[in-house]
Amino acid sequence: xxxxxxxxxxxxxxxxxxxxxxxxxxxxxxxxxxxxxxxxxxxxxxxxxxxxxxxxxxxxxxxxxxxxxxxxxxxxxxxxxxxxxxxxxxxxxxxxxxxxxxxxxxxxxxxxxxxxxxxxxxxxxxxxxxxxxxxxxxxxxxxxxxxxxxxxxxxxxxxxxxxxxxxxxxxxxxxxxxxxxxxxxxxxxxxxxxxxxxxxxxxxxxxxxxxxxxxxxxxxxxxxxxxxxxxxxxxxxxxxxxxxxxxxxxxxxxxxxxxxxxxxxxxxxxxxxxxxxxxxxxxxxxxxxxxxxxxxxxxxxxxxxxxxxxxxxxxxxxxxxxxxxxxxxxxxxxxxxxxxxxxxxxxxxxxxxxxxxxxxxxxxxxxxxxxxxxxxxxxxxxxxxxxxxxxxxxxxxx
Amino acid sequence: xxxxxxxxxxxxxxxxxxxxxxxxxxxxxxxxxxxxxxxxxxxxxxxxxxxxxxxxxxxxxxxxxxxxxxxxxxxxxxxxxxxxxxxxxxxxxxxxxxxxxxxxxxxxxxxxxxxxxxxxxxxxxxxxxxxxxxxxxxxxxxxxxxxxxxxxxxxxxxxxxxxxxxxxxxxxxxxxxxxxxxxxxxxxxxxxxxxxxxxxxxxxxxxxxxxxxxxxxxxxxxxxxxxxxxxxxxxxxxxxxxxxxxxxxxxxxxxxxxxxxxxxxxxxxxxxxxxxxxxxxxxxxxxxxxxxxxxxxxxxxxxxxxxxxxxxxxxxxxxxxxxxxxxxxxxxxxxxxxxxxxxxxxxxxxxxxxxxxxxxxx
Numbered sequence: 001x002x003x004x005x006x007x008x009x010x011x012x013x014x015x016x017x018x019x020x021x022x023x024x025x026x027x028x029x030x031x032x033x034x035x036x037x038x039x040x041x042x043x044x045x046x047x048x049x050x051x052x053x054x055x056x057x058x059x060x061x062x063x064x065x066x067x068x069x070x071x072x073x074x075x076x077x078x079x080x081x082x083x084x085x086x087x088x089x090x091x092x093x094x095x096x097x098x099x100x101x102x103x104x105x106x107x108x109x110x111x112x113x114x115x116x117x118x119x120x121x122x123x124x125x126x127x128x129x130x131x132x133x134x135x136x137x138x139x140x141x142x143x144x145x146x147x148x149x150x151x152x153x154x155x156x157x158x159x160x161x162x163x164x165x166x167x168x169x170x171x172x173x174x175x176x177x178x179x180x181x182x183x184x185x186x187x188x189x190x191x192x193x194x195x196x197x198x199x200x201x202x203x204x205x206x207x208x209x210x211x212x213x214x215x216x217x218x219x220x221x222x223x224x225x226x227x228x229x230x231x232x233x234x235x236x237x238x239x240x241x242x243x244x245x246x247x248x249x250x251x252x253x254x255x256x257x258x259x260x261x262x263x264x265x266x267x268x269x270x271x272x273x274x275x276x277x278x279x280x281x282x283x284x285x286x287x288x289x290x291x292x293x294x295x296x297x298x299x300x301x302x303x304x305x306x307x308x309x310x311x312x313x314x315x316x317x318x319x320x321x322x323x324x325x326x327x328x329x330x331x332x333x334x335x336x337x338x339x340x341x342x343x344x345x346x347x348x349x350x351x352x353x354x355x356x357x358x359x360x361x362x363x364x365x366x367x368x369x370x371x372x373x374x375x376x377x378x379x380x381x382x383x384x385x386x387x388x389x390x391x392x393x394x395x396x397x398x
Numbered sequence: 399x400x401x402x403x404x405x406x407x408x409x410x411x412x413x414x415x416x417x418x419x420x421x422x423x424x425x426x427x428x429x430x431x432x433x434x435x436x437x438x439x440x441x442x443x444x445x446x447x448x449x450x451x452x453x454x455x456x457x458x459x460x461x462x463x464x465x466x467x468x469x470x471x472x473x474x475x476x477x478x479x480x481x482x483x484x485x486x487x488x489x490x491x492x493x494x495x496x497x498x499x500x501x502x503x504x505x506x507x508x509x510x511x512x513x514x515x516x517x518x519x520x521x522x523x524x525x526x527x528x529x530x531x532x533x534x535x536x537x538x539x540x541x542x543x544x545x546x547x548x549x550x551x552x553x554x555x556x557x558x559x560x561x562x563x564x565x566x567x568x569x570x571x572x573x574x575x576x577x578x579x580x581x582x583x584x585x586x587x588x589x590x591x592x593x594x595x596x597x598x599x600x601x602x603x604x605x606x607x608x609x610x611x612x613x614x615x616x617x618x619x620x621x622x623x624x625x626x627x628x629x630x631x632x633x634x635x636x637x638x639x640x641x642x643x644x645x646x647x648x649x650x651x652x653x654x655x656x657x658x659x660x661x662x663x664x665x666x667x668x669x670x671x672x673x674x675x676x677x678x679x680x681x682x683x684x685x686x687x688x689x690x691x692x693x694x695x696x697x698x699x700x701x702x703x704x705x706x707x708x709x710x711x712x713x714x715x716x717x718x719x720x721x722x723x724x725x726x727x728x729x730x731x732x733x734x735x736x737x738x739x740x741x742x743x744x745x746x747x748x749x750x751x752x753x754x755x756x757x758x759x760x
Binding site for chain 1: 401403404638641649657658662663667670696699747748751
């Protein structure tokens with residue numbers, strides 16, 4: 001056990017810190033708020049120039065070109081977090097498409113798409129789930145039929161975050177209808193302004209149509225060149241699994257900040273003249289959550305160590321999403337409980353606490369328990385891959 | 399950055415696990431429960447030969463001067479094998495209590511623990527929980543009163559006793575005026591007693607020992623959490639193995655999602671708790687200011703997930719898990735009894751809040 005980062009990394013931390021102090025966007029002009037695309041592109045480009053974004057992406061694709069170093073990534077994340085500034089841009093282009101192109105894309109695709117995606121010039125959305133294909137994603141039915149050098153796409157996608165403001169979509173479609181379900185799928189890139197694409201917003205339980213908007217996307221005879229396939233035709237499932245792995249990694253949200261916020265709420269929230277923190281019942285629940293939050297923090301350090309040493313974490317590496325998502329939901333549940341009858345206030349109503357954060361966080365956490373592989377799918381993965389338990393036998397065909 | 403066990407620590411774990419499965423298999427534990435006291439001097443002697451009893455002792459006392467994390471690896475193995483042994487009291491709490499205290503006999507006592515020649519009982523429950531009018535008073539070099547749920551009194555050469563929250567004393571196990579009543583619990587692998595003392599001569603008295611008492615309790619809590627974690631681990635292993643063999647409805651029951659999800663829940667709770675116990679143990683030596691809070695969280699959290707794991711792992715076995723013959727109950731009870739020792743989860747959480755001054759809110 002040695003939890004120090006060492007001199008070389010502490011130097012790197014100082015560099016990041018001084019970069020942030022010099023270049024931190026001033027309050028009220030967050031480069032990430034909508035309508036400031038040019039400002040966003042400049043900000044991301046500055047980060048790339050200093051190597052704090054697109055750090056390990058080769059120079060020829062518009063990155064900084066450094067060797068991968070996990071500790072540097074952790075330090076950058078820690079320092080940007082501390083400064084309250086997002087590092088880069090957490091959307092599906094940089095987090096899911098770019099790693100997939102680096103692994104499976106053609107040279108032409110990499111040269112064309114990676115740089116503008118990392119600079120925020122192009123927004124991407126992900127077209128995977130369909131109304132009839134959720135947990136059983138490989139059963140997807142959106143069809144791409146060969147038509148000369150093109151495909152004609154017909155079908156429907158759902159849960160498509162940011163489809164309403166993306167220029168591009170990466171999509172899974174069935175190109176080989178006669179192949180077994182896992183080997184008939186292709187991974188295709190196409191512009192959202194292609195004729196035949198219709199986007200309809202999908203209002204969620206949070207009522208939110210803002211930054212985390214969901215949509216349905218309908219495809220009617222949408223024409224796309226066959227050259228837009230990533231990897232080989234029929235290999236989309238395997239390629240998509242690379243992206244899903246990236247998605248699961250990006251869902252490892254740390255609960256420390258939310259715990260701090262909950263503690264501040266409990267100190268200030270009063271009922272009958274007494275603060276929530278003065279209630280032994282609420283305090284006991286808070287301490288249970290604090291222990292769980294700490295356990296997940298140390299678990300993340302253990303998993304980081306496994307990655308650094310290139311060791312397989314075994315079953316311990318499969319449980320993070322299941323436990324973190326439940327923990328986040330439970331944290332917001334306690335916050336809502338301590339506010340009593342005011343805990344349900346929503347939608348910018350007077351007396352709302354923390355600008356309505358807690359109800360929104362509760363809805364969002366519930367969404368994450370389901371999204372990116374439901375808790376039940378996670379438990380199948382944990383028991384089958386982690387504990388070596390047998391798969392559910394397939395029912396005999398009637 | 400290296401959050402995990404070293405090669406030496408992994409070797410320690412492997413060595414102790416294989417020793418215990420050879421020498422103290424569950425059949426041996428079953429025999430020992432019929433003795434007056436389950437603590438088998440032979441096991442203690444073997445643990446001493448393996449260097450386990452001296453794991454925390456300074457080199458000049460013949461110990462290996464390792465850290466609490468190493469001791470916790472040992473405790474986890476002992477919990478995994480439900481081994482009856484005074485390890486937690488004699489090899490963890492007593493050395494940590496005496497570490498910073500001054501008395502000419504301490505060197506001899508610690509060497510005796512390290513060599514396996516001496517075993518200590520501990521009567522410290524009243525430092526955090528006073529029931530049944532218990533409590534010890536020290537006057538004129540003699541200690542009197544009653545201590546509940548004292549550990550490993552049977553056959554102890556010495557007993558470490560606490561009076562109030564700031565005084566410690568050591569008495570000889572065979573001193574005049576000592577009365578002992580075994581308090582049998584559900585856990586047949588631990589020795590617990592009521593100790594009554596009437597003007598018992600002290601071999602040593604330590605005034606102003608509150609710091610030592612705190613360190614002793616922190617170490618004890620973290621090591622007890624590790625013991626409990628090991629027992630949880632063993633229950634999950636048994637449940638998963640059973641689910642892969644047992645057939646019902648012409649399928650192994652481990653292929654039913656209902657059963658698989660029970661196992662997934664258990665292991666997903668266990669793994670982060672392991673990291674919490676490791677970190678708490680590491681902090682004891684590397685970052686002691688953090689330790690009191692972590693000790694409370696480690697033991698209370700493991701107690702909570704332990705109760706659930708003990709219940710669910712038994713349920714995976716169905717009716718057979720509820721029988722004496724299946725042996726699963728040894729782990730169930732070890733976990734259940736640990737929950738009450740050294741504070742209990744609700745008390746520990748209130749202490750955790752208090753350490754952060756959260757209970758001062760108005």
